[in-house]
Amino acid sequence: MPSFLTSFKTIVHNRYLVGIWVWKDLHGRYVGSAGGWLWALLFPAAMMATYFFIFSFFLRIRVPYAPGATGYFIFLMSALLPWGATAEALSRSTTVFREQAILVQKVAFPLEVLPAYIIVVAFFQPVIGMILFTVAVSLIKGLTLTAVLFLPVVMVVQFFFNLGLVFALSAVSVLFRDLTQGIGVLLQIWFFATPILYPVSMVPDALQWFTRINPLAMLALIYQSLFLQGQILVQEFGIFSLWTMAFWWLGSMVFNRLRHVIPDLV
Amino acid sequence: MYAVEVHSLGKIYRMYTNPKDRIKEVLFRKCCHVPFAALYNISFSVEQGETFGIIGENGAGKSTLLKIMAGTLTPTSGTVQIRGRLAALLELGAGFHPDFTGEENIYLNGALLGLSRKEIEAKLDQIASFSELGDFIRRPVGIYSSGMYLRLAFSIATSVDPEILVVDEALSVGDLHFQKKSIDRLMKFREAGKTIIFCTHNLYQLKHLCPRALWLKHGTAAAIGETERVIAAYESYLMGKDLPAEETKPSPSKQKDLYGHELRLEQVQVLDGAGREKQEFASFDDIQIRIALHGMAPSVDCHVGLVITRRDHVHFFATSTQIDGVPPLTIKKGEKRTVRVNFPRIPLLAGEYLLCVYALDQHGVRVYDLAEYISPFFVSSGKTEMGIIYMEHRWEEKD
Numbered sequence: 051m052p053s054f055l056t057s058f059k060t061i062v063h064n065r066y067l068v069g070i071w072v073w074k075d076l077h078g079r080y081v082g083s084a085g086g087w088l089w090a091l092l093f094p095a096a097m098m099a100t101y102f103f104i105f106s107f108f109l110r111i112r113v114p115y116a117p118g119a120t121g122y123f124i125f126l127m128s129a130l131l132p133w134g135a136t137a138e139a140l141s142r143s144t145t146v147f148r149e150q151a152i153l154v155q156k157v158a159f160p161l162e163v164l165p166a167y168i169i170v171v172a173f174f175q176p177v178i179g180m181i182l183f184t185v186a187v188s189l190i191k192g193l194t195l196t197a198v199l200f201l202p203v204v205m206v207v208q209f210f211f212n213l214g215l216v217f218a219l220s221a222v223s224v225l226f227r228d229l230t231q232g233i234g235v236l237l238q239i240w241f242f243a244t245p246i247l248y249p250v251s252m253v254p255d256a257l258q259w260f261t262r263i264n265p266l267a268m269l270a271l272i273y274q275s276l277f278l279q280g281q282i283l284v285q286e287f288g289i290f291s292l293w294t295m296a297f298w299w300l301g302s303m304v305f306n307r308l309r310h311v312i313p314d315l316v
Numbered sequence: 317m318y319a320v321e322v323h324s325l326g327k328i329y330r331m332y333t334n335p336k337d338r339i340k341e342v343l344f345r346k347c348c349h350v351p352f353a354a355l356y357n358i359s360f361s362v363e364q365g366e367t368f369g370i371i372g373e374n375g376a377g378k379s380t381l382l383k384i385m386a387g388t389l390t391p392t393s394g395t396v397q398i399r400g401r402l403a404a405l406l407e408l409g410a411g412f413h414p415d416f417t418g419e420e421n422i423y424l425n426g427a428l429l430g431l432s433r434k435e436i437e438a439k440l441d442q443i444a445s446f447s448e449l450g451d452f453i454r455r456p457v458g459i460y461s462s463g464m465y466l467r468l469a470f471s472i473a474t475s476v477d478p479e480i481l482v483v484d485e486a487l488s489v490g491d492l493h494f495q496k497k498s499i500d501r502l503m504k505f506r507e508a509g510k511t512i513i514f515c516t517h518n519l520y521q522l523k524h525l526c527p528r529a530l531w532l533k534h535g536t537a538a539a540i541g542e543t544e545r546v547i548a549a550y551e552s553y554l555m556g557k558d559l560p561a562e563e564t565k566p567s568p569s570k571q572k573d574l575y576g577h578e579l580r581l582e583q584v585q586v587l588d589g590a591g592r593e594k595q596e597f598a599s600f601d602d603i604q605i606r607i608a609l610h611g612m613a614p615s616v617d618c619h620v621g622l623v624i625t626r627r628d629h630v631h632f633f634a635t636s637t638q639i640d641g642v643p644p645l646t647i648k649k650g651e652k653r654t655v656r657v658n659f660p661r662i663p664l665l666a667g668e669y670l671l672c673v674y675a676l677d678q679h680g681v682r683v684y685d686l687a688e689y690i691s692p693f694f695v696s697s698g699k700t701e702m703g704i705i706y707m708e709h710r711w712e713e714k715d
Contacts, residue, residue: 070427074413081415156407158387159428226339310390314329
């Protein structure tokens with residue numbers, strides 16, 4: 051069986067353990083606080099409310115396909131929220147094995163569980179944000195049923211995109227600790243190189259090629275189009291899916307090749 | 317039927333002086349590391365239902381070996397075959413979250429040890445009652461005392477119900493009550509016919525729990541076999557290590573200057589009661605020491621002295637022909653004479669023992685020749701009394 055299928059099978063097989071780790075991480079954030087799980091809702095709600103007021107009443111930026119005072123707010127959030135899921139997963143991936151060094155060395159459990167739980171946890175806040183955002187957008191300007199139904203499909207593909215990258219990074223960063231610092235720098239550059247804050251039409255013609263090869267630019271365009279025009283960008287979705295498969299295959303292969311040395315090096 | 321079979325196992329770590337060397341090695345395929353052998357050519361097997369001990373100094377490779385058996389580390393060479401469900405107690409309370417309640421942590425830890433949700437739910441009450449935490453089971457483990465923490469961790473770890481249990485030092489922690497409970501639980505495992513591999517620094521525990529043991533020394537198997545023998549060799553090694561090296565090995569040139577040329581100690585042998593040369597004895601065996609002398613001066617009168625000692629230079633017994641009123645031996649040039657000392661029913665308990673032999677003049681003052689800390693022999697006692705010698709005793713209830 052190819053390695054990308056075996057590693058996925060391992061995750062599915064150990065879904066209870068992955069779930070326990072997700073619960074430990076999330077519950078661990080809120081346990082002991084009076085607000086508890088309410089904070090999980092309050093944080094994205096507060097962020098969205100702030101952005102809504104700033105970009106609707108103060109910084110009234112106009113972008114194509116986004117009419118009205120709330121246009122830029124919708125444009126910005128539609129790509130910023132999903133970006134958070136990938137960015138958090140990638141930045142946590144480089145330390146996940148070292149943080150759990152003792153467990154990795156002393157308890158025999160499938161190592162796939164650790165990167166897998168990082169990906170799920172990284173999706174948690176963005177998913178709550180997306181739900182609130184979807185409700186907000188449908189109240190502000192209405193959303194087509196196609197957009198609402200296609201949204202989870204895109205997110206599932208994004209989940210597998212993260213999976214490939216996180217698998218590769220988590221394993222390689224055990225060998226090369228510089229990645230922990232490097233990924234922070236890379237994410238910062240990547241964020242501004244991706245049309246999240248600005249529309250893709252503002253990218254100079256000489257640099258348009260970069261947008262076409264940047265998988266997260268494809269993803270941003272897909273989300274923006276869903277929320278602003280209610281359209282599915284078939285071509286971009288196809289390109290992003292190809293990237294996803296490539297990373298998934300590569301990430302699983304790298305992970306399976308390095309898995310035996312991970313406990314030695316953490 | 318073997319539960320665990322380890323065959324010529326080796327573990328080599330790559331040591332890099334600089335993190336850049338690792339990148340260089342990957343990019344240019346050049347060798348930039350220094351290999352470090354944590355384990356080298358280890359072979360042993362553990363029978364089903366056996367309790368097997370592992371001893372060794374810090375850094376001898378015990379933990380590496382246990383981790384390989386637990387399946388977390390991959391060996392560089394050799395194989396490990398495990399027959400049956402194995403649970404390793406290498407880390408008590410693995411994955412505990414201090415802010416979570418005891419009950420919640422049972423789920424965390426249990427899932428990590430491979431239990432399903434249903435299995436954990438089924439064992440929840442049993443774990444809670446064994447840990448004796450009472451209502452504290454619903455309080456965060458962060459406020460537990462270290463004893464409570466360990467009780468909970470141990471209860472979860474042993475509830476997995478494995479066929480093979482690998483235990484690392486887990487019993488040397490906690491208060492006496494907990495230690496007793498945990499040993500009792502191990503005993504129950506043993507009675508149930510389960511295999512236990514046990515690593516400890518507590519030689520007393522080892523002797524009581526394990527009939528066979530392995531001594532790891534700098535990553536190699538220094539001794540495997542009957543626990544008593546292995547412990548004797550290990551203790552003896554530890555004693556010798558504490559002494560400066562030159563003390564145990566006097567240089568031959570010095571000896572000649574100091575002790576003259578009249579006589580030479582040619583051979584010292586340890587024999588059993590029937591006069592066969594042997595190195596392994598049991599308590600209350602008969603022992604003979606045979607000492608051969610070679611005359612080098614025309615005629616020398618000589619007394620022979622003998623000390624039974626240990627690597628740490630504790631003398632248990634010393635005597636000589638002079639002390640015992642035996643007339644001195646007269647040895648002519650070129651002549652070879654031997655004396656034997658008979659020790660019927662030696663009361664020594666298990667350990668490694670050494671001899672010091674002296675050839676002295678007729679007044680017992682001048683040393684003609686000597687041989688110190690030689691002819692090691694082992695005694696196994698089969699007794700559970702501790703110490704060096706067996707002393708006759710009896711108990712009675714009396715004021």
